[in-house]
Amino acid sequence: MATITVKLANENDLELLKKILETTDFEEEIETFEEDVEELLSDQEILMLNERLVEYKQNPDLGLSVEETKLLLKSKYGI
Numbered sequence: 394m395a396t397i398t399v400k401l402a403n404e405n406d407l408e409l410l411k412k413i414l415e416t417t418d419f420e421e422e423i424e425t426f427e428e429d430v431e432e433l434l435s436d437q438e439i440l441m442l443n444e445r446l447v448e449y450k451q452n453p454d455l456g457l458s459v460e461e462t463k464l465l466l467k468s469k470y471g472i
Contacts, residue, residue: 412472 401407407427414425434442449456457465466472 409466409472413466413470416470416472 399410401410411425414423
């Protein structure tokens with residue numbers, strides 16, 4: 394079993410992610426739950442974001458805009 398933790402800043406993103414998870418055909422049943430946790434980013438999260446920023450600055454054409462990401466999600470998951 395694996396655990397994935399996702400921190401979202403707003404309700405719209407939370408609802409979108411829940412819909413994606415609900416409409417995805419996983420091999421086994423998954424469990425989701427919500428926690429209200431207000432804390433700063435961990436050192437590991439800051440490191441990961443800094444690494445991604447460096448990668449983006451090296452090749453910004455590989456990234457997707459927010460609008461492109463929304464269209465991709467809508468076409469793939471119908472939401």
